[in-house]
Amino acid sequence: MLKKLLSLLVFTTSMVNAQYIVKGTMTPPGKGDWAILYKLEGAKQKFITNTTVKVDTVNINGETEILGKFLFTLPEDAKTGAYRVSYRNKGAGFVDFLFNKENVEFIFNPLYPDQSVVFTSSRENKLYSQYLEAIGLSQKKVDEIQANYIKSPTKDAKKAYKKAYKDLEDVQDIYENKSEGMLVSHFIKASKRYNTSNPTEDIQDYLNSIGKNFFNNIDFKSNELYNSSFLIDRVTDYIFGFNFSDDQVLQQKLYKEAIITVMDKVSKDNLRKEVTEYLITTFTDKRNSEIVDWVFAEYYKKLPKELQDSKFKQSKLDLLRATVGRVAPDFSWKEYGTRYGRTYEKDYKLSTLNDGENYLLIFWSTGCSHCLKEIPVLYKFMKNHKKTSVVAFGIENDDLDWNEYIKKLHGWHNAMGTHPENKWDNRIVRTYQLIATPAYFVLDANKKIIAMPNTIEDVEKYFNKLNTKKKANKKQKK
Structure with a gap:
């Protein structure tokens, strides 16, 4: 009997050790009762499992705080990569994290998760959070000095820029060394932004240099980056955040030039499909039929036939029957x-x-x-x-x-x-x-x-x- 109990204990212990947990704490709790776990694959998310959000209370300095808690378990053979926990039925409400065969725990405010999330367990995610904070502060310093230099290009400003630039490079090197051999290393290296070693006097020259070198450190062939939201996020930043004009005709031209730049970087057919479908969907939401038609003609229809989805195409075109550039549907x-x-x-x-x-x-x-x-x-x-x-x-x-x-x-x-x-x-x-x-x-x-x-x-x-x-x-x- 004792032998059987010992065997059962060994079995259950091995089962626990063979699983990983993903635990989230919301403060205050969100409005939803469910949390859903997805695996990010390209521009899409694959459903893994869901769980209920349990309400709990904790006493902090004599005051009662209400929390929302959820927990997922992942098997030993769970794929490494980027995952997403969604906690709202409507609207944006999610936390992304990296999983590399370790437990992941985090606390966040559901109203603004990106700004509030703190990882309490997970070496990968702790290091990435530390990197993003450190590099963000250093980059902000460089940007501020560069902006002042354009207004007043003095020797002192140039000297200050070069020092800030060196400090920024040092921060990048420190975290690249710390992350060597880790999953997060791919993201830290790809997050390195291009900066000129000397400040630029002309604003247009500065913007041109940033745009020209925007994707320098991003490997579009990386499976680690592909299986996350990283590549799509950077494509979004470049096309919609970096190219803007109040003139509608010029704006359309800038969109096309930016898309050409992006697609020239993307060689893998699966990623080309993901990127083009993402762009088509985004421009459909913006009711920009000219760009949607152009992306379909220039890129989507040139994909291998087995990657083209006729239902996807028709559904988007149906949504754009009454948009600028189309003949108004008759009645x-x-x-x-x-x-x-x-x-x-x-x-x-x-x-x-x-x-x-x-x-x-x-x-x-x-x-x-x-x-x-x-x-x-x-x-x-x-x-x-x-x-x-x-x-x-x-x-x-x-x-x-x-x-x-x-x-x-x-x-x-x-x-x-x-x-x-x-x-x-x-x-x-x-x-x-x-x-x-x-x-x-x-x-x-x-x-x-x-x-x-x-x-x-x-x-x-x-x-x-x-x-x-x-x-x-x-x-x-x-």
Whole structure:
């Protein structure tokens, strides 16, 4: 009997030792009851397991603190690499960490996890956190001196820059040496930012040098970096954070140039697929159909056939049917009037309208309080823009209130759409991907969408600017 108990003890002990734990503590606890563990693989996350978040209390200096705790176990053969714990059903709420055959424990505030996470167990993650803090402070010092040098390029500033630059290099060397042979070593080496050894006097030269050398220390062939969010995060920083212009045409050009630079660095087909799908999804969310079409044509369709996903492509294109650069999806309606004492009806189609130099398409509803405030203001404003034809599409449960209201909108084309179950399920509403009213689309003479103002103020700015351009062109012709 004793022999059996000893055998059982040895077995259960070996089972415990063969497992690793991932333990998180939230202070204060989050709103969700569940925590989900993912393995990061490329730009995607693979579900591993989930667990409940348990509420606990602890007494600190006589005050009771409420905590949220969760725990995962990983088997001995669990893959090393980057993992993610998500703790919110909606919105961003996650903590990323490295796993390399050791227990991982951390404490964080769920409202701002990146800034608050502290690893209490895990040599890999402790070292990475220390590195990020140390290199961040050193880089900030270099950046501050560089900014001051551009304003006042003195000898003292140059001397201070060179010292700060050396200190930064020393910090990098220290942590590269400390992490030798560890998983985190790949991330520390790749995180090294390019800096000139001497300060730069011209801001544009400075930015050009940073941009040109942005990916110097990043190995796009590294499996360790690929199986994390690191590469996608750096691609995001470069394309969306480093290339910006207020001019829309120039911005599109900068996006394309940045994407070309990124894709020239990526040689592995699987990563090219991940990056292009990420970019397509991101630009789809931004409703930038020009860039989405360009990425599909230049990169996605050139992937090996087995890596292309026709459903993915169609789903993104469907979302962009009503965006800038596309011809507005067509629809038809009837308008009624009286002539010589008789009621008549006339059929209209958006695609065949020809009564304006351009068009303002408005989606609104009599059940929308914002609409009822804005439509009268807009009606008055558009009287000063008579060469623009207005099409107002009412999204309604029925036509009772709508029929009464459109009597105030003489001179506009008034169409209405509904649905027996839910007005938002109307075909036109779904085609235009509408989730709120009012929504505005500016169309050219050929019904191509040329602008999508967010607010009535944006509509007014657009047409006032258009009028200013027209007046300037007339003066030039004279």
